[in-house]
Amino acid sequence: MGEHGTQTMLERLGGAEGIRRWIWRFYDRVGQDALLAPLFPAELTESRVKQAAFFLEFFGGPPEYTQRYGQAYLRFKHRRVTIGRAERDAWLAALLASLREEVTDAEVVAEVERRIGPIATSMINHDPARKDAYYFR
Numbered sequence: 001m002g003e004h005g006t007q008t009m010l011e012r013l014g015g016a017e018g019i020r021r022w023i024w025r026f027y028d029r030v031g032q033d034a035l036l037a038p039l040f041p042a043e044l045t046e047s048r049v050k051q052a053a054f055f056l057e058f059f060g061g062p063p064e065y066t067q068r069y070g071q072a073y074l075r076f077k078h079r080r081v082t083i084g085r086a087e088r089d090a091w092l093a094a095l096l097a098s099l100r101e102e103v104t105d106a107e108v109v110a111e112v113e114r115r116i117g118p119i120a121t122s123m124i125n126h127d128p129a130r131k132d133a134y135y136f137r
């Protein structure tokens with residue numbers, strides 16, 4: 001429990017185990033998604049491990065992601081992934097849909113959307129309307 005007996009975000013997400021189940025579900029979806037799957041490696045185990053470590057740290061858990069993989073620099077790490085608005089939307093929709101399968105509290109899902117949505121938007125590095133325009137690379 002956090003201050004005043006309220007649960008922390010990490011607790012509301014089911015702790016490390018809950019985040020792990022959430023991210024495993026997320027990559028099940030990614031692997032089935034026509035738009036997203038081609039962007040990811042065929043073998044998703046490493047992606048699952050990294051992403052779960054990232055979110056655990058992001059939501060207040062131990063800094064395992066940073067210790068293993070260095071500072072996030074997420075935009076830089078996504079520079080070879082073509083991310084337009086559609087890819088961003090599909091990625092976030094898959095993330096939230098898998099979370100809804102894991103937690104019953106809609107407020108938790110809304111809070112994740114508030115915190116992750118803007119970061120997902122900042123990952124957009126491609127505008128399909130501008131033929132060969134890759135900006136901010």
Ligand code: HEM
Pocket residue numbers: 036039040041046047048050051054069074077078081083087088091092116117119120121123
């Ligand atoms: C809030 C938004 C996002 C976060 C927090 C996030 C997080 C991450 C992390 C932590 C990694 C592993 C990087 C590493 O340590 O090597 C990663 C990789 C990757 N991300 Fe994202 N990402 C986001 C958005 C997106 C979006 C919108 C897409 C595409 C639709 C995407 C596609 C990928 C791909 C293809 C990889 C490389 C494969 C992999 O290592 O999983 N990401 N992302």
